Amino acid sequence: MAKSNNNISKKSTYSVVDTIKPNLFKDTFPYSEIPKVSFNNVHQPMDLPESIWVTDTTFRDGQQSLSSFTVEQTVTLYDYLNKLDNNSGVIKQTEFFLYTEKDRLAVQACMDREYKYPEITSWIRAKKEDLKLVKDMGIKETGMLMSCSDYHIFKKLKMNRKEALNNYLQIAEEALASGIKPRCHLEDITRADFFGFVIPLVSNLMELSRKYKTEVKIRACDTLGLGVPYVGVELPRSIPAIIHGLKYYCGVPSESLEWHGHNDFYLVVTNSTTAWLYGASSVNATLFGIGERTGNCPLEAMLIQYAQLSGTMKNMNLNIITEIAEYFQQEMNYKIHPRTPFVGSEFNVTKAGIHADGLLKDEEIYNAFDTEKILNKPVVVAVNQYSGLAGIAAWINSYFRIKGVDKIQKNDPRVFQIKKWIDDQYDNGRTSSIRNKELKKIVEIYFPELVNKGEVEAV
Known part of the structure; x- marks a missing residue:
């Protein structure tokens, strides 16, 4: 980190300017309009302190x-x-x-x-x-x-x-x-x-x-x-x-x-x-x-x-x-918007099938840092009509915390069966994403070995 130079200072010779009429900077803050940003092109030097x-x-x-x-x-x-x-x-x-x-x-x-x-x-x-x-x-x-x-x-x-x-x-x-x-x-x-x-x-x-x-x-x-x-x-x-x-x-x-x-x-x-x-x-x-x-x-x-x-x-x-x-x-009955960075329930949830495919290949492609390690929030894939086989496989891996060589692949025949169930949902008029609890039940039918396996918090 750059060291801040705190020794450079100019002794102030300024006295308070006592005015009868307040200076409200009405050119900048006209009130009847959006505030203005005025430029004078004076550039101050950056001075990141050694300790922040x-x-x-x-x-x-x-x-x-x-x-x-x-x-x-x-x-x-x-x-x-x-x-x-x-x-x-x-x-x-x-x-x-x-x-x-x-x-x-x-x-x-x-x-x-x-x-x-x-x-x-x-x-x-x-x-x-x-x-x-x-x-x-x-x-x-x-x-x-x-x-x-x-x-x-x-x-x-x-x-x-x-x-x-x-x-x-x-x-x-x-x-x-x-x-x-x-x-x-x-x-x-x-x-x-x-x-x-x-x-x-x-x-x-x-x-x-x-x-x-x-x-x-x-x-x-x-x-x-x-x-x-x-x-x-x-x-x-x-x-x-x-x-x-x-x-x-x-x-x-x-x-x-x-x-x-x-x-x-x-x-x-x-x-x-x-x-x-x-x-x-x-x-x-x-x-x-x-x-x-x-x-x-x-x-x-x-x-x-x-x-x-x-x-x-x-x-x-x-x-x-x-x-x-x-x-x-x-x-405290406080609602945090799902997309709030770092703390929202969906801040690292992807719904795009192409993104899910990338996550399935390597989490780092679509996750900026290891959110599971640092924030205890594993990357999650939400499943909808656009998720595809990759999205379903990625959801299973993230929800049940399956790592490395044990990961479920998108060409697994059981994933095809789950996709067919999902397609039927949307063919029959569904418009919302598949809820985690719903998908969990279907996955456990085709992957009974995952019953009672560790899972992320439901979204």
């Missing part, structure tokens, strides 16, 4: 989109995250609300586990009464909401920029003075005045970091999913420019820089990966991308991206992803 990782917000941002988790569910999911990380440190932290008694009971139960990873952190508004909750729980790091666009400063907070900046700095300094590491959430950064507000705010936060000799983390939050990964795009939407700018103008080191994205424009995984590529060590995600509106960045997707960029899975146990998906569906 993922942080989790399933219990905070993710939970807001579902029925509130019970204490037991929270602890079970925290256990799963620990097993998934498997002491690799790739899933470095997770964050919690502290507002209700149930929130605090869940946090305490998770703290009692004493896991190293993911580390427990909290999330608060930039208010003294919220900071007291963190102190009372004995948590050493907290997320801290710092809305930074004029949409939020003027319209939501009813402040001007100087008032907002002073309020944020005051609560951040109180946290530092209390021995608590602030993780400053720059909400709506992709609609913010970068040089007029973001740079002055972050520069002052870095001064506080130096004053207290304590790390201050910066989380760039793409609250509406408006960030774009392309090179040469103008601020405020450019992810390369945002990440590079926070490092270059404010001296934020990669390990203190985090990206938090949403999927409103279908770019959340690409955007999070781009944040890594341009210098942020950390990206924030939730299990299966749960979250308000279109959701957050899927944690499982970023673990796969991590493996691709770093060339290693360390000792993560990605098999656990499949277990967590089953838990969500069975215990």
Whole structure:
């Protein structure tokens, strides 16, 4: 992995630009039209950090989109995250609300586990009464909401920029003075005045970091999913420019820089990966991308991206992803779309006869990686009127986990008999795929030796 150069920085000389009228970038965000992407052809250098990782917000941002988790569910999911990380440190932290008694009971139960990873952190508004909750729980790091666009400063907070900046700095300094590491959430950064507000705010936060000799983390939050990964795009939407700018103008080191994205424009995984590529060590995600509106960045997707960029899975146990998906569906009544990458019941299911023929010859032809070994999800063939002999044979091999020289071949006479039964189904008006349970019964008639043999989960 390329080594990030965190020593190159330019001391900021920017002061907050306090305006009477908010800058809402109406040329870019006309509201009555789809947002615009404007190019200035300024290219920032890629700067992939030597160390990258993922942080989790399933219990905070993710939970807001579902029925509130019970204490037991929270602890079970925290256990799963620990097993998934498997002491690799790739899933470095997770964050919690502290507002209700149930929130605090869940946090305490998770703290009692004493896991190293993911580390427990909290999330608060930039208010003294919220900071007291963190102190009372004995948590050493907290997320801290710092809305930074004029949409939020003027319209939501009813402040001007100087008032907002002073309020944020005051609560951040109180946290530092209390021995608590602030993780400053720059909400709506992709609609913010970068040089007029973001740079002055972050520069002052870095001064506080130096004053207290304590790390201050910066989380760039793409609250509406408006960030774009392309090179040469103008601020405020450019992810390369945002990440590079926070490092270059404010001296934020990669390990203190985090990206938090949403999927409103279908770019959340690409955007999070781009944040890594341009210098942020950390990206924030939730299990299966749960979250308000279109959701957050899927944690499982970023673990796969991590493996691709770093060339290693360390000792993560990605098999656990499949277990967590089953838990969500069975215990929490959460529906995962069948075609969801890596976790959907059909993500590695093929229905095309020509693809099935390729799978029968060599699984690697139509499967990108060993999904059975890595995710405990064997490649599966769904059988319909187009599957042909190869599709039926491939289904038998995948469903009953038949390997090597024992594989059933498409020219086996018994496969012809099964195909005849399938053809009769469609000749008589059937339009749906043959369900696994149906096909299993027919196969066991012609292949009695397969009765009670290991099989994949029914699709």
